[in-house]
Amino acid sequence: MLQYQSQPLDLAFQALSDSGRRAMVERLSFGPASVSELAAPLPMTLSAVMQHLKILEQAGLVKSEKVGRVRTCRLEISAMTTVERWITERKRFWERQYDQLEAYLAATESKSEEPST
Numbered sequence: 001m002l003q004y005q006s007q008p009l010d011l012a013f014q015a016l017s018d019s020g021r022r023a024m025v026e027r028l029s030f031g032p033a034s035v036s037e038l039a040a041p042l043p044m045t046l047s048a049v050m051q052h053l054k055i056l057e058q059a060g061l062v063k064s065e066k067v068g069r070v071r072t073c074r075l076e077i078s079a080m081t082t083v084e085r086w087i088t089e090r091k092r093f094w095e096r097q098y099d100q101l102e103a104y105l106a107a108t109e110s111k112s113e114e115p116s117t
Contacts, residue, residue: 013083018055
């Protein structure tokens with residue numbers, strides 16, 4: 001089983017629990033964007049967007065850089081990869097469980113179909 005530091009993973013999932021923050025991450029998956037660009041489609045104030053970005057940055061999912069008056073954000077791929085690896089490992093575990101259940105049910109079914117002598 002893969003080992004993870006729980007705090008970074010916990011912070012990532014907490015950050016991704018909000019639909020507005022997920023929308024920002026989705027937008028950033030296409031490339032860097034300014035805070036104004038991230039805020040444009042969202043039904044919240046620029047101040048609220050900044051607070052959400054702070055949470056994403058604390059979780060390590062987003063990095064931002066200020067050049068002049070423009071703050072540009074980009075997705076931090078390594079943090080997203082950690083989340084993806086954790087989810088993939090859980091998926092593999094459950095697929096193995098289902099495969100074992102399927103094999104058990106098939107064996108049980110074939111035993112119940114055998115004629116009695």
